Amino acid sequence: MRITLLAHGSRGDVQPYVALGAGLRRAGHTIRLAAPEMFRALVEEHGLEFAPLAGDPTRLAQDLVERGGVGSNVLQQVRVILDYALPLARQVLADAHRACQGADAIIHSLLMTVAGHEIARELDRPDFSAMIFPVFAPTAAFPNPGFPALPLGGWYNRLTHRLFDQLDWRVSQLAYAWLRRQQPELPRLSTWPFNAANPRLVPILYGFSPQVVPKPPDWSRIVHVTGYWFLDAGRDWQPPAALLDFLEGGPPPIYIGFGSMISRQAARLTKVALEALAQTGQRGVLQAGWGGLVASDLPPHVFRLDSAPFDWLFPRMAATVHHGGIGTTAEALRAGIPTAIIPFIADQSFWGRQVYRLGVGPKPIPHRQLTARNLAEAIRATTTDPAMRQRAAEMGKRIRSEEGVTRAVHVIEQYLAPGS
Numbered sequence: 001m002r003i004t005l006l007a008h009g010s011r012g013d014v015q016p017y018v019a020l021g022a023g024l025r026r027a028g029h030t031i032r033l034a035a036p037e038m039f040r041a042l043v044e045e046h047g048l049e050f051a052p053l054a055g056d057p058t059r060l061a062q063d064l065v066e067r068g069g070v071g072s073n074v075l076q077q078v079r080v081i082l083d084y085a086l087p088l089a090r091q092v093l094a095d096a097h098r099a100c101q102g103a104d105a106i107i108h109s110l111l112m113t114v115a116g117h118e119i120a121r122e123l124d125r126p127d128f129s130a131m132i133f134p135v136f137a138p139t140a141a142f143p144n145p146g147f148p149a150l151p152l153g154g155w156y157n158r159l160t161h162r163l164f165d166q167l168d169w170r171v172s173q174l175a176y177a178w179l180r181r182q183q184p185e186l187p188r189l190s191t192w193p194f195n196a197a198n199p200r201l202v203p204i205l206y207g208f209s210p211q212v213v214p215k216p217p218d219w220s221r222i223v224h225v226t227g228y229w230f231l232d233a234g235r236d237w238q239p240p241a242a243l244l245d246f247l248e249g250g251p252p253p254i255y256i257g258f259g260s261m262i263s264r265q266a267a268r269l270t271k272v273a274l275e276a277l278a279q280t281g282q283r284g285v286l287q288a289g290w291g292g293l294v295a296s297d298l299p300p301h302v303f304r305l306d307s308a309p310f311d312w313l314f315p316r317m318a319a320t321v322h323h324g325g326i327g328t329t330a331e332a333l334r335a336g337i338p339t340a341i342i343p344f345i346a347d348q349s350f351w352g353r354q355v356y357r358l359g360v361g362p363k364p365i366p367h368r369q370l371t372a373r374n375l376a377e378a379i380r381a382t383t384t385d386p387a388m389r390q391r392a393a394e395m396g397k398r399i400r401s402e403e404g405v406t407r408a409v410h411v412i413e414q415y416l417a418p419g420s
Contacts, residue, residue: 001416002030005033018048024412032050035052036052055092141157146160147160172189201222205412209398209404227405228399254284254382258322270286276372277379285303285317286298286304319382324341324348324351336392340381340382360391362378
C-alpha cells in the first residue's frame, strides 16, 4: 500500500514518524512522509519519499518558549501556535493535499490532525491519528498534558481533555473559515475527527510506552498504546575522537541539553549548568544544538557536544538533564538511567511528572525557576539515590524489550486488511 504520513514541528515531533514510516516500509509498504524542508535529509536517509510542508519549526519553538512556556495557560499556547500557523495555513494545506495524492491511507500527527482527516475524507481514504503524547482520548486517569495536575480527581482530569478537544476543534473551525474566505472552493469541514458520531471514526495510535503511561480502562478499543517509535540513529554512527577521549577519561558524565528550546536565557542556563556540575563534582556533556547553549572556555570536566544520536550517547551517561521532550525522555528511559526534567513548554511538564511518579527522576523544575542550587540537588538525586538508579535500570530493560514500531505497524495493517 501507499501510505502518506503528515508530521509538523521540531525534530522531536518528526523523528518518531520517520521511525514509524521506516517500519511500514520494512513491512512492504510505499511510504511518503510530509514534513518541513529541514527534515528532508533525515527522511530520505531512511529510504522514505519526502514531501515538503511549509514552515520553520525553529521559530515556533522559540515563540512557544518565550510567550507560551510553562506557567502560561493553554489559551496563550494556542495563540502562539495560531500566530505561527495562520500565515502558513494555505500553503501547508496545499502541500498536504499534494503529499496525499495517490495514497491508500493517511497518518497524521497532532498539528496535522484536522487537515489530515479532511483530506482523507475528500479522497475517501482511511486515516489514523498517530500521537506521541496522550491527547484526543479523554480519561479520568490523568489530566490533558497542557493542563496542571490538580488533586481534584477524575472529573477534573476528564474535563481538561474535553476542554482541550473543544478548543482544538473551535480553533480549527475558525482557521478553516478564514481559509475558505480566501479559497471558496474548499469544502466545508465535516466534524471533529474523534466525535463518537463521526461515521469515519479515527483510530489513535500512541507512540509511548505502556510502562510510562499505561492504557487507562476508560479508553476505547480503537486507542492503542504501542510503545515508543525509536529510530535507532546511532547504530552506524561514528563518534568524534574528542568525544571518545573525554568519555574514556573519567567516570560517566551527566548529559545536559535542552533540545529545540531556543531561548534568550541560553547564557544563564549555561552558567547554571556549569555551577551545578562544579557543586556536585560531576563531569558533564553540554549539548549545544538548537538550544543555543553558550559553552566557550569550558573547564576540562565539561565537554561541549554539537550533536550525537541519543541511543548511542545516553547509555554512556550517568544521568540526563533535559527539557522533557518526548523523544529525549524516551531515550533516557530506554538507556536505564535517571533523568531530571526542566520543562519549558506544553507536554514537557507532563513527562516530568510521569518520570517523578515512576521514581526514575527527581521532581521537575520549570526552567524559569532553575538555579545552580536546585539543579545540583537534582543531579545529586540522580547520581546518589540507589533506589532511583535501580528503578531506572529496570525501566530501561522493560522498554528495551518493547517493539513499538512493530506493534504500530501491526495495528495499522489490521485496520487496512480487507474486510476489517
